Amino acid sequence: TAVYVGSSTASGDIVFPETVTRVKAYAFVRNKSITGLTFKGHIDAIEWGAFFQCPYITDLVFEKGVKEISGVDSEQGKIFAEKYDYEDGGDFNLNGAFFRSCSGSLWDEETFESLGFATLENLVLKGIEKIGDCAFQDCNIRNLKIDKTVRYIGEAAFTNSGNDYIFTSVSMLGADENDFYAIKDDCIVEKGSGPQYLGKNGDRLLVYAQNSSAVQFDVPEGVTYISPFAFAELKNLETVTLPEGITELYGGTFSAVLGSSLKSVLLPSTLVSLRSDTSVFGEVQLMGITGGVFTGCENLSEVEFRGTPSLEYIGANTFYVTALSEFEIPASVTYIGFSAFLNEYLVSLSVEDGNEVYVADEGVLYTKDMTTLVCYPSRKAATSYTVPEGVAAIEGYSCEVTAFLETLVIGSNVKKVGQSAFYNAHALKEITFKGNVEMLGQSAFFGAPNLNKVIFEGEIAPFLGGSHNGTYSVFASSYDSMTWEAILLCEFVVPQNAIASYYSEFYLYAPAYAEAIDLSEISDTAYTLKKDGETVAVFTDSLVKTEPTCEGSGYFQGWYLSDGSADGDWGERVEFPAYFEQDTIILYARFGEQRVQDGKAWGRDFELDANGEALDVTFKNGRAVYFRFTAPRSGSLNLLYDGLTSDEFYLQTDDVSGVEYVVLSDYDNPQSWCYETEEGKTYFVSIKIYLFDGINIDCAVSFEIV
Structure with missing residues (x-):
């Protein structure tokens, strides 16, 4: 026997001799030249990532069978990505043996016309016992046959959210079911591994062949769990009935990016949650948005329950881009996520009597106390x-x-x-x-x-x-x-x-x-500007948009409504832009020994202490605060923001010459931003903090040279 370690130059159709019994992890990772694989002998295992992202494989034959197609080993994937300096190392966390293989775009080399995507027309897994998590995820498989010897099929083993959606049939060799799985009616059901219902372990529906010819499907009785994306991108199926006992549906379960044939769904009364995440992959993302259970089911116009609903949770984008025109929120619902009902057909929402959280008014959804508007139907007349x-x-x-x-x-x-x-x-x-x-x-x-x-x-x-x-x-x-x-x-x-x-x-x-x-509609005002008792400017305007400049002895303190040069009573300082309803107004320039520091503009910028003493500053979301500092020595500058955490903000900084830097902060508190400085040079910097929530935030700003 032999173990095949791999070849970086392999291309075309590869035939493995009978002596090969195993293919090692990442043996042919990201090989774009391989088009076919034939294994002459019995294979003990195709290890995780062995043919990871080999997009142009269109033939896969195990002549004497295969025992294991390995699934995810995320820790080894991370190590591999770091070792070979892959920037997109996150992909390797889903390193099933054939993850994202058999799915590359095909083109006519002469006309450059698209020929679709690479596809495994027929995949026969004879003698198979174990198919790991994500083993064939995002592979284009048309017809799949799994031997009755199978004992384990992992999560997302055959889920396809990739390029093409041609999964037409799945069946079991030699039978319809064994002690572990029932594979019939173009779906795979795992026995006894689902949540309990009525004191009995339920079953798990792992995947449905999205291109099956059936137009109506009843999920088998006893199923209490449906895997994420199990019914994604349906091409012919129009009506689905779910059995009692299912309590949660996860993000992406019926979702579609390219369209779905689904028109009607009958939900169980036991259903509690329509989620926007999954039990395996966390939050679901579809084309850049949070993926709900039915996101993108553009033909879905009818959603009903088998009995009195128990539904409590409707996650973000649950019915996003569907064809629902009306929907009654069950009395049991206590949470509705953003864009849950956003589509171009919704005319009206209603709320069942007895709901303690939500109420509808003229078809518009509000919280029960009428303090928050939750959803206005897009086609309300x-x-x-x-x-x-x-x-x-x-x-x-x-x-x-x-x-x-x-x-x-x-x-x-x-x-x-x-x-x-x-x-x-x-x-x-x-x-x-x-x-x-x-x-x-x-x-x-x-x-x-x-x-x-x-x-x-x-x-x-x-x-x-x-x-x-x-x-x-x-x-x-x-x-x-x-x-x-x-x-x-x-x-x-x-x-x-x-x-x-x-x-x-x-x-x-x-x-x-x-x-x-x-x-x-506003009238003009005649302005007179005075300094030390003398008039320095006269003009007429309705709104003075920027503060007029003025030079004198000491630091300019601003314009005031009273002349305090004699008694010190200057009255109120004028903030600009300025508007007065009077026909005439006199403004007085004030000078002093100390520079005004309020951070609102250059010249009024905060001066940071050279010894690193922190300055307490209130930042307004997205508004610039201006600073200056003189470097006590050359080195790398750290601007420190004590009181902020990385999930609250990101920074935008500009130096006085207008060069812009954008920093996405992911450090622990305190936050810092680095810049090379020269000893004795004064630097001017404006800082904007964009908060993910809220208007103002207080933090202590300082700097150090390292």
Whole structure:
């Protein structure tokens, strides 16, 4: 007997002689030249990762059988990735023997036309006893036959969330079932390994052949667990019935990226959770979004229960991009994740009597106390809608893709509109905020091409989340794909006595937002600027957008409403932008021995202590704070942020010359950012902290040279 270790030059169709009984781990890893494998003798094992990501294998033949196709060994995968310096080492944690093989794109070499994907038309596993976790994950297998000798089939052994979805049939050689598995009706069921139901161990459905010709399927009685992605990317199946005893369905179970034929599903009354994660892989990601149980089932229009529902948990994106037009939230439901019902067909939501957490009002879903708007149906027919006065928050992703809503009035008690709340609200033309909304999340109203007017009636400007870039801008209609600059088309109408506040807040967010404020109704003011009793400037303007500069003896302290040069009473300092309703106004320049340090601009920047003493600073989400420091010696600078953890923020820093650095922080507290410095040189740096939640955060800032 012999063990095949591997060959980096192997290509074409490889024939292994009878003496070969085992292929070692990673023997042919990522070999793109192999097209076929034939094993003449009996194989004891194809070890984990042996043919990892060999995409063009289209023939796999075990003439005398194979005992084991090994599955995941994540620790060895990590060691292998580090040893050979693979940047995408995470893939090796799912190192089944044929993981992501047999699935590469095929092209006509002369015409460059696509010929589809590499496919194993027929895979026969004669004499097989063990098929490990992820052994054939993301492989294109059309017809699969597994010998009745099989004793173990691992999680995701045949799951395909890859390039093609042609898994047509699966059956058992010599029988329909053995003591461990039933393999019939194009699905694999593992006996006795599922959660208990009625005092008896249930069964686990591992996978269903997604391209099976059946249009209706009843999951066998006794099944109490369905593996993630078991029914993903269905091509013909339209109706599925699930038996009593199933309590959880995991993220991706019926999901689709390229489309699903599923139209109707009958759920068991025992079902408690529709999750957006899995028991094996954690949170499910589909095309960059969190994957729910039915995400992408574009034809699914009917969901019913076999009896009185026990459902408590509906995870994020559960029915995202389905065809549901109506849905009644069972009385038992206590949690609904973001975008759970987001699709282009939903007309109305209702809530069963007795639910203690949720309530529906005119088809719109709210928390029971009517303080939070949870979901506004995208195809609700109303062209105008007023958010009730008692509502304090509009959840993120709650009102996306509204087809008919043109006029929106947001009640005076609303304090927060979450991220992407009204994303792609195509019909929206006008928004009125009746009160002092505190925060508008990033992308809250992005993608509304017809939005032309936003009216703020509150006297305090809201905080705008995200940044004026790409799809992150709060009110932008679109963005320039070349420059990533967001395009703002609407105008803002704000209270006359709060114009300066709005202009300042919006300018800090993006100058384009400040310039979009309607100033047509405010009158001009004649300004006189004085220093030491003498007039230094006279001008007329409605709004003074930036602070006028002034030179004198000592440090400039700002402009004040009173001349305190004689008695020290300067009155109130004027903040810019500045607006006064008077016809005339006199401002007085003040100078002093100490430089003003409030971090709001260059010249007013905080000076960090050369000995490393920390300075307590309040950062406003996404707003720059300005600093300077003089390096006591040459070396690597560490800017330290005591009080922040890596899951709270990331940093953006700019030096005075405008060079931008972006740092994704993943260190333990305190946080640091490194920069090479020269002794005696003064450095100017602005720092923005983007919080994942909230508006303000306090931390102690210092620096050290190492």
